[in-house]
Amino acid sequence: MTQNLFVSIGSSDRPEARRAGQEAAQQAAAGLAGPARLALVFGSSWFHQEQLLQGVRAVAREVPLIGGSTAGEILPEGPVSHTCVVILMASDSLRCGIGAGRDVHLQPREAGHQAALSAAQELRDASRTGFLLIGDGLSTGYGQVTRGIQDVLGTSAVIAGGMAGDDLRFTKTYQYCNGQVLERAVVGALFGGVTWGVGIAHGFAPISKPRCATRAAANVLYELDTLPAAAVYEDYFGPVAARRLREEGLTRSGSAYPLGIRSESADYWLLRNVLALQADGSLLCSGEIPEGASLQLMIGSKQLAMDAAAAAARQAVEPMEHPAFALLLESASRLKLLGREQAAMEIARIRQVIGRDVPIAGCYTYGEQAPLAAGTSGAMAVQTGSVLVLVFGGS
Amino acid sequence: MSNRIVMVLIAGVTIATLMTLGSAGDPYAPVMMGIILSCLGYLAVKSQSGTRNAQDLRRLQAAYEQLDQQAKLIIRTDLDLHRTQEELDRRLASLMALHDLAQQLRVGRRTEEVFAKLDARLVSVFGFSKGLLGMCPTPGALRWGSFVGISSQEAEALRADIIAGPLLRDVLEHPRPQTLSAAMTPDPAHQRLLKALGVPTAVVAGIVPQGGMPGCLILGRTGAGLAAARADEELVAILANQLATAIENSALFDETWTARQELERNVQERTRELGEANAKLVRFNNAKNDFVSAVSHELRAPLAAIKGYAALMARGQFGPLNPQQAERLAKIEKHSDALAQLINDVLDIARIESGRTPMASDFIRVEEFLAVLHELIQPQLAAKHLRYEVDRDGVTQLRGDAQQLQRAFVNLLSNAIKYTPDRGTIRVGLRREGTDIVASVSDTGCGIATEELPRLFQEFFRSNAAINQQVRGTGLGLALTKRIIEAHHGQITVSSVEGHGSTFTLRLPAPPTGEAPRPAARDRRGGQAGPERGP
Numbered sequence: 001m002t003q004n005l006f007v008s009i010g011s012s013d014r015p016e017a018r019r020a021g022q023e024a025a026q027q028a029a030a031g032l033a034g035p036a037r038l039a040l041v042f043g044s045s046w047f048h049q050e051q052l053l054q055g056v057r058a059v060a061r062e063v064p065l066i067g068g069s070t071a072g073e074i075l076p077e078g079p080v081s082h083t084c085v086v087i088l089m090a091s092d093s094l095r096c097g098i099g100a101g102r103d104v105h106l107q108p109r110e111a112g113h114q115a116a117l118s119a120a121q122e123l124r125d126a127s128r129t130g131f132l133l134i135g136d137g138l139s140t141g142y143g144q145v146t147r148g149i150q151d152v153l154g155t156s157a158v159i160a161g162g163m164a165g166d167d168l169r170f171t172k173t174y175q176y177c178n179g180q181v182l183e184r185a186v187v188g189a190l191f192g193g194v195t196w197g198v199g200i201a202h203g204f205a206p207i208s209k210p211r212c213a214t215r216a217a218a219n220v221l222y223e224l225d226t227l228p229a230a231a232v233y234e235d236y237f238g239p240v241a242a243r244r245l246r247e248e249g250l251t252r253s254g255s256a257y258p259l260g261i262r263s264e265s266a267d268y269w270l271l272r273n274v275l276a277l278q279a280d281g282s283l284l285c286s287g288e289i290p291e292g293a294s295l296q297l298m299i300g301s302k303q304l305a306m307d308a309a310a311a312a313a314r315q316a317v318e319p320m321e322h323p324a325f326a327l328l329l330e331s332a333s334r335l336k337l338l339g340r341e342q343a344a345m346e347i348a349r350i351r352q353v354i355g356r357d358v359p360i361a362g363c364y365t366y367g368e369q370a371p372l373a374a375g376t377s378g379a380m381a382v383q384t385g386s387v388l389v390l391v392f393g394g395s
Numbered sequence: 396m397s398n399r400i401v402m403v404l405i406a407g408v409t410i411a412t413l414m415t416l417g418s419a420g421d422p423y424a425p426v427m428m429g430i431i432l433s434c435l436g437y438l439a440v441k442s443q444s445g446t447r448n449a450q451d452l453r454r455l456q457a458a459y460e461q462l463d464q465q466a467k468l469i470i471r472t473d474l475d476l477h478r479t480q481e482e483l484d485r486r487l488a489s490l491m492a493l494h495d496l497a498q499q500l501r502v503g504r505r506t507e508e509v510f511a512k513l514d515a516r517l518v519s520v521f522g523f524s525k526g527l528l529g530m531c532p533t534p535g536a537l538r539w540g541s542f543v544g545i546s547s548q549e550a551e552a553l554r555a556d557i558i559a560g561p562l563l564r565d566v567l568e569h570p571r572p573q574t575l576s577a578a579m580t581p582d583p584a585h586q587r588l589l590k591a592l593g594v595p596t597a598v599v600a601g602i603v604p605q606g607g608m609p610g611c612l613i614l615g616r617t618g619a620g621l622a623a624a625r626a627d628e629e630l631v632a633i634l635a636n637q638l639a640t641a642i643e644n645s646a647l648f649d650e651t652w653t654a655r656q657e658l659e660r661n662v663q664e665r666t667r668e669l670g671e672a673n674a675k676l677v678r679f680n681n682a683k684n685d686f687v688s689a690v691s692h693e694l695r696a697p698l699a700a701i702k703g704y705a706a707l708m709a710r711g712q713f714g715p716l717n718p719q720q721a722e723r724l725a726k727i728e729k730h731s732d733a734l735a736q737l738i739n740d741v742l743d744i745a746r747i748e749s750g751r752t753p754m755a756s757d758f759i760r761v762e763e764f765l766a767v768l769h770e771l772i773q774p775q776l777a778a779k780h781l782r783y784e785v786d787r788d789g790v791t792q793l794r795g796d797a798q799q800l801q802r803a804f805v806n807l808l809s810n811a812i813k814y815t816p817d818r819g820t821i822r823v824g825l826r827r828e829g830t831d832i833v834a835s836v837s838d839t840g841c842g843i844a845t846e847e848l849p850r851l852f853q854e855f856f857r858s859n860a861a862i863n864q865q866v867r868g869t870g871l872g873l874a875l876t877k878r879i880i881e882a883h884h885g886q887i888t889v890s891s892v893e894g895h896g897s898t899f900t901l902r903l904p905a906p907p908t909g910e911a912p913r914p915a916a917r918d919r920r921g922g923q924a925g926p927e928r929g930p
Contacts, residue, residue, distance in 0.1 A: 015514050046515035046543070082516050169524040169544075169617050171593075207470065209463040236470045256477055257470060297466070299473060336477075339484060 005091040005394040007325035008032040009361045013083040017047040021055025024086040036088040038096045041067030042363035043084045045166035049174045049181040064098045066187045067176040068134040070363035071165030071332035078344030093193035093395040097122030100177040100187045108141030112148025119190035126192035133161030135186040137173045137366025140219045142382035143288040162329030162365035197391040199315030200370035203308030206296035216289040228281035255333030260298040271385040287382050300337045309346045309387045313353035316389040326354050327390040328362030489630050492520040500641035509641045510540025518543045525615035553591045560584040566611045570601025572631040600635040607646030684745035691738045702731040740871035747878040754882045755796040775812045787825040794906035795883045803876040807836040814840035834901040842893040852877040
């Protein structure tokens with residue numbers, strides 16, 4: 001027998017954090033018929049985070065809760081900022097286990113393992129749909145985090161999620177787990193009793209000639225075609241712009257020109273943002289770079305980004321019979337690329353694909369995690385510059 | 396693959412050549428030679444083709460490099476476009492935020508409220524990550540009105556550092572926004588500020604209104620560089636000016652508010668004082684009335700005795716009177732009557748003022764009312780051959796105390812008769828004006844001097860008209876009439892042209908239509924109420 005999933009969304013942009021959290025949760029609760037089984041919370045990093053969560057918990061007291069700070073929030077009408085979004089889910093069949101792992105910047109694999117283990121212990125032996133991951137957007141070891149989760153859930157587990165942001169300030173992001181506000185952590189919800197459809201795409205295209213990662217370790221790229229990687233990368237921007245990029249820090253501008261790793265089994269480029277040009281001439285990247293991989297500099301365009309959003313939505317909704325809710329986790333760099341007006345059009349296009357009556361909400365992130373085409377390892381699937389569409393349905 | 400073929404061919408040519416050399420005269424030698432030549436020819440062609448392929452490859456590589464160079468150009472152009480677009484978007488958003496802020500600040504706000512206006516949205520739209528807006532209530536003092544992106548402890552530490560150093564004074568003396576950069580500034584105060592804020596660049600601006608509390612604005616940027624911060628100085632200057640203007644308005648608002656409060660306090664104070672004075676006057680007046688009533692009562696008894704004894708004597712009760720005695724007794728009686736009238740009037744005025752004579756609220760038939768009046772004054776009219784005209788203009792009813800109103804009208808008519816020469820005309824008019832009945836009593840008499848008009852209704856006032864020198868009066872008739880009309884919630888006014896006559900106008904509330912009127916009073920006392928204009 002089909003079990004329906006009910007989802008209600010609330011939002012508030014009141015400047016007082018507690019009131020914003022409370023108002024958003026009240027709105028969401030008012031739209032939900034049954035008792036909530038899970039709360040997803042996305043809050044602007046400008047809010048006082050503890051007060052924000054207190055406001056939410058004042059309404060959704062005992063409801064399992066995960067979430068994180070953002071680089072902007074997404075509502076059905078389009079992108080917003082300085083807002084708290086609360087998503088409440090209710091279903092007779094929905095089961096959730098919540099978990100958190102700390103110190104993701106120091107011990108990413110252990111953090112992933114801990115989060116997955118706690119969640120799995122809570123869910124016990126219920127059927128597992130997938131693991132929704134929200135992590136610190138300023139940490140880079142998500143390949144290891146994924147491995148840590150797979151250590152618990154197995155390599156076939158579907159892991160999807162996004163990395164918390166801080167409104168492009170790149171100083172501190174926050175993760176929410178029940179009543180706690182965490183930093184440098186990963187939190188996750190292991191779902192059972194619902195169905196998922198996952199779609200991810202980015203819309204960046206290669207522009208440079210392919211170059212070989214002749215020396216790389218984890219997420220540090222030392223050499224490209226045996227030349228210092230930073231010099232090769234900077235050469236594409238010219239000396240003046242490169243100096244400015246160094247001055248401003250690459251976290252802001254580097255996301256517009258990521259490195260693309262061509263997937264061996266599919267016509268797909270995994271994206272890696274360049275986070276910093278290091279003193280030893282290496283590049284610090286947002287994800288792992290396999291040594292010997294063929295890399296190309298990528299460039300985005302608004303049209304490609306819009307097309308990619310529609311493709312991700314199609315990919316996510318295709319296996320779903322009755323989509324009940326679409327969670328949108330989208331790279332902050334895409335918001336920069338599109339601008340607010342076109343970002344709203346992009347969301348409208350996603351809704352067109354999924355169905356205009358399907359509730360949709362989410363946030364802008366510093367990284368996206370989703371399984372790619374068959375043959376792509378989970379560790380490789382953490383990327384940036386992408387739009388992740390996660391469609392939920394009843395069991 | 397082709398290299399392998401070439402190697403085989405070279406080996407084959409070498410072997411064939413050696414075999415040919417070793418087997419001269421052999422019948423297969425020409426064949427071998429042919430093979431050798433063919434191979435050599437093939438090698439020659441292949442060599443040429445290889446050279447061409449190498450050239451093609453070099454050309455391809457060059458084109459590939461060219462494309463990569465073009466990619467660099469595209470990326471640089473794209474980066475510039477991105478930056479320009481981003482900057483335009485940010486500036487547009489900043490201007491919108493400034494506009495919104497201006498709208499909010501248009502409403503009169505207190506100075507503290509203006510300094511509390513810095514919020515996360517404003518700071519982030521301007522492209523900054525941290526911000527503080529402080530006010531200086533006294534020179535050298537600083538209090539944060541609002542701050543964003545830093546904790547209370549950090550803000551307090553920053554405040555202590557700023558007031559300890561020269562930064563605040565500098566900012567207030569030179570309020571124009573200035574960019575501080577950790578990489579560029581040698582000033583230790585600036586370095587400390589940036590360190591405390593935890594940012595590489597910041598923009599600091601003074602807020603110096605023409606009137607009101609000065610302050611300072613500090614905005615810190617975490618990520619972007621010096622160039623971006625400098626570009627923002629202009630926008631920050633607009634923001635600081637907007638805040639300064641709002642503070643000026645706020646100061647004016649405060650001043651106006653304080654003045655208004657002061658004025659309201661003064662008005663309340665004066666009203667209270669006037670109330671007290673009025674209450675005191677009322678108390679005095681009541682005391683006066685009580686005194687007058689008491690004295691009048693005390694005078695009445697001996698006066699009655701005087702009159703009584705005089706009457707007895709006049710009737711010869713105590714023996715016959717000679718003519719001189721009779722004449723004196725008649726004077727005693729006449730003056731006793733005048734004194735009694737005076738006492739009655741004084742008592743009536745006192746009673747009406749103190750509310751001890753309640754006015755009835757009856758419906759009075761105008762026709763009967765006027766008839767009674769006419770009957771009362773007819774002898775006086777006849778004595779002076781005066782013409783008496785009445786115009787009631789369809790008014791059929793009055794409402795009030797018939798006896799007291801009759802008294803008032805008799806007073807007015809008696810005055811009119813008194814001051815109108817023989818064969819003159821007295822007119823009584825009645826008309827309805829809205830919710831009022833307006834009655835008038837006019838004469839063609841000597842009129843009243845303009846300077847006397849304001850005092851006409853005062854007690855004991857008598858005009859200087861020649862006739863008053865001949866006729867005695869109490870000076871209470873008009874005062875009593877005014878009290879009666881006012882006790883009916885009416886008004887009495889007078890207009891006069893000296894030598895042509897006077898008109899007294901009474902305005903009384905009209906009775907509602909449709910109620911049965913009451914017969915007019917037949918009490919003659921009204922006719923005896925001292926028909927005097929003045930004493």
